[in-house]
Amino acid sequence: MIKKLLAVSVSAVMMLAMSVSAFAAGSVNTSEQKILDELNAKNVPAKYVSQAKNYVEKDGVDITEAQAKEIIAHIDAADKILSDAGITVADLKKDRATLEKVVEEAKKAAQVLNLILTFNYTTYEVTVVDASGKTVAVINSTTTKKTGADSMSTVAVVSVLGLAVATLAVVTKKNAEA
Amino acid sequence: MAYIYVPLFFSFLAYGVTYLMASDVIDMAVNLVSLISADKAPDFSNENNSIFVKDAVEVVEEDGVQTVKRADVGMADYGDLYAYVRCTRIALDAPVYYGDDDAILKKGVGQDFASSQPGFGRLIVLCAHNNMYFNALKNIEIGDIVEIETSYGTYSYEIKETKILNENDSSAFDYAIDHEQLVMYTCYPFDMLAHTPNRFFVYADLISGPVFVD
Numbered sequence: 112m113i114k115k116l117l118a119v120s121v122s123a124v125m126m127l128a129m130s131v132s133a134f135a136a137g138s139v140n141t142s143e144q145k146i147l148d149e150l151n152a153k154n155v156p157a158k159y160v161s162q163a164k165n166y167v168e169k170d171g172v173d174i175t176e177a178q179a180k181e182i183i184a185h186i187d188a189a190d191k192i193l194s195d196a197g198i199t200v201a202d203l204k205k206d207r208a209t210l211e212k213v214v215e216e217a218k219k220a221a222q223v224l225n226l227i228l229t230f231n232y233t234t235y236e237v238t239v240v241d242a243s244g245k246t247v248a249v250i251n252s253t254t255t256k257k258t259g260a261d262s263m264s265t266v267a268v269v270s271v272l273g274l275a276v277a278t279l280a281v282v283t284k285k286n287a288e289a
Numbered sequence: 290m291a292y293i294y295v296p297l298f299f300s301f302l303a304y305g306v307t308y309l310m311a312s313d314v315i316d317m318a319v320n321l322v323s324l325i326s327a328d329k330a331p332d333f334s335n336e337n338n339s340i341f342v343k344d345a346v347e348v349v350e351e352d353g354v355q356t357v358k359r360a361d362v363g364m365a366d367y368g369d370l371y372a373y374v375r376c377t378r379i380a381l382d383a384p385v386y387y388g389d390d391d392a393i394l395k396k397g398v399g400q401d402f403a404s405s406q407p408g409f410g411r412l413i414v415l416c417a418h419n420n421m422y423f424n425a426l427k428n429i430e431i432g433d434i435v436e437i438e439t440s441y442g443t444y445s446y447e448i449k450e451t452k453i454l455n456e457n458d459s460s461a462f463d464y465a466i467d468h469e470q471l472v473m474y475t476c477y478p479f480d481m482l483a484h485t486p487n488r489f490f491v492y493a494d495l496i497s498g499p500v501f502v503d
Contacts, residue, residue, distance in 0.1 A: 138359070156464075157463065157464035157465035158403045158464045159403070160464070160465070161403045161404065161405070161411065161412070161464040161465070162402065162403040164405075164411075165364075165402070165403065165405060168364060168409070169364045170363075170364060245366060245367070246366075246367040246368075246388075247366075247367070248402070249367065249388065249390075249402050250402075250403060253456070253457070254456065254457050254458060254459050254461055255416065255456045255457075255461065255474060255488050256389050256394065256399070256416050257391075257456075257476070257484050258394065258416050258417060258418050258419055258423070258474070258475045258476040258488070259418065259419055259420070259475075259476030259481055259483060259484040259485050268306055268309050268310050269310070271306075272306070
């Protein structure tokens with residue numbers, strides 16, 4: 112649930128944070144700050160707000176007042192969708208129809224900044240790319256990544272085969288003795 | 290009937306087991322055949338870009354305080370190698386890439402793309418495989434100093450705490466934290482040959498590093 116809501120929120124955040132322009136040189140301008148404030152006001156998860164902040168701090172990203180207004184309108188629209196459905200972000204995962212509506216609002220917000228937002232309904236991962244195809248945001252639905260060695264299948268198969276051979280040897284020996 | 294389904298059962302079982310064991314080799318063979326039969330030259334441009342240049346940005350030190358111009362601080366894109374994380378006492382020395390997908394984790398330490406670069410006063414989340422770059426974390430101790438060297442200076446963090454938590458524990462770190470915190474994690478237990486449901490977390494607070502100025 113939280114993942115889906117986060118995804119939606121992230122989409123909106125991404126769109127908001129993606130306007131391309133002049134020479135912000137890493138600083139967060141007034142319009143960008145309004146977007147970040149709106150995301151916080153709508154209780155968008157901190158992970159998504161942090162991702163949006165990373166984007167607006169990039170060189171060359173400078174969201175205009177007009178873009179900010181449009182993006183905030185989409186954030187408010189997404190919030191209204193949740194209110195009308197009588198659910199919270201936490202319930203979004205159980206309500207596919209509402210989730211899709213919220214994702215659409217997020218996509219529209221991204222388009223304001225010429226960004227393309229993709230939402231994976233299986234993994235709940237949000238990906239945002241710019242017009243050149245460069246990834247500008249990736250928000251996973253998981254808390255952590257898989258950071259262990261990945262040889263379990265081989266170990267398991269070898270173990271099972273070893274056990275089978277041992278069992279066969281014991282059974283064969285007993286049969287021979289009998 | 291048993292003479293039919295028993296041999297069939299064991300035949301399919303044998304094929305399945307063989308496939309599981311040889312899946313990596315089969316994938317490699319399929320990729321090789323695809324490479325040979327491709328209509329055009331393969332694209333090997335998936336190499337990660339490096340924006341790390343040692344001492345590229347001038348760090349000014351005055352009255353014991355280091356500063357760098359904010360405009361000189363380069364922001365990494367997804368997949369960029371932009372820093373090195375080091376801890377001399379435990380022989381940790383690894384490249385840091387901005388992003389944490391599987392391909393990146395094969396090359397070095399990955400950073401959660403939603404977390405911040407050093408110097409911004411926010412959360413920094415690094416992860417790496419427990420049998421590779423972060424295997425050294427099994428020897429980390431409270432009080433150890435971890436450094437992150439970037440093109441715009443070196444930031445030092447003091448280890449404050451370690452924890453073992455479930456992989457889905459959302460309390461593991463806070464993106465809205467009010468100070469600069471470095472969090473490193475890897476699968477736990479160390480040296481396991483499979484994915485594990487637990488993670489070993491290391492928490493460190495910033496103790497020194499260049500401050501941004503306009």
